[in-house]
Amino acid sequence: MQGYIIDVKSVKDEDLIVTVLAQNSVYTTYRFYGARHSNINVGYKIDFEIESNIKSTIPRLKDVIQLGFEWIFDREKLYCWQRFLKLFYAHLKDVDELDSFYFELLEELAVKINKQNPKRAIIESYIKLLEYEGRLHTEYECLICEQHIEKNISLVRAFHPTHSKCTYSKSFKFSKVQKLFEDSSTIDFSDEECDYLWNILLQGI
Ligand SMILES: [Zn+2]
Numbered sequence: 001m002q003g004y005i006i007d008v009k010s011v012k013d014e015d016l017i018v019t020v021l022a023q024n025s026v027y028t029t030y031r032f033y034g035a036r037h038s039n040i041n042v043g044y045k046i047d048f049e050i051e052s053n054i055k056s057t058i059p060r061l062k063d064v065i066q067l068g069f070e071w072i073f074d075r076e077k078l079y080c081w082q083r084f085l086k087l088f089y090a091h092l093k094d095v096d097e098l099d100s101f102y103f104e105l106l107e108e109l110a111v112k113i114n115k116q117n118p119k120r121a122i123i124e125s126y127i128k129l130l131e132y133e134g135r136l137h138t139e140y141e142c143l144i145c146e147q148h149i150e151k152n153i154s155l156v157r158a159f160h161p162t163h164s165k166c167t168y169s170k171s172f173k174f175s176k177v178q179k180l181f182e183d184s185s186t187i188d189f190s191d192e193e194c195d196y197l198w199n200i201l202l203q204g205i
Helices: 075-092 101-115 118-132 174-183 191-201
Strands: 002-010 016-022 026-031 045-051 060-067 153-156 160-163
Touching: 002 075, 002 101, 016 075, 016 101, 075 101, 075 118, 075 191, 101 118, 118 174, 118 191, 153 174, 153 191
Parallel strands: 026 060
Antiparallel strands: 002 016, 002 045, 016 026, 045 060, 153 160
8 A cells, every 4th residue: 555654763673663644544563674675764655565463563564665756856845745744643643544635635745846835835735634624714713812803814823813913923914814724825925924834834733
């Protein structure tokens, strides 16, 4: 099957615990050092098999083939992608079975990153994730004072809207945030503003 590596931890003798997001599951697997033929790193897409062992609670990761991206040698794209996938791990680590939405979101994002600024592409995908999980606050109610926001909107962790005056943070035109939320589009945001949104995203999805 295929999946995306969302976490890698070293254990004894350079063996690894590798967490893979596949279409309908998150697999926590064990990778023996001696069996390591291809590169294992966060963000890599792999074809793999898992082998359960009655002696161990954790299945073995085997027959790994790395499936490349066209942009894999673009350092900035790979860096942003890896940061985002690590956040996926934090978000999904306690989940075993999951809807194919997450895998498909990454499939789509991997293609988009080829042509688009990686931060923009990731922010737009993140909006879709928030919407899917029912966490996109299109009622535009301030997290702090619970009053409706009409202009001068700010965004805090998980892109939760607030009045700029309630959080003393960077203010955006209401229509820009509305376009971001409703069309999953960063087109109205400058690169500098996208950097700002990117830093909010890094606080945790
Ligand atoms: Zn407020």
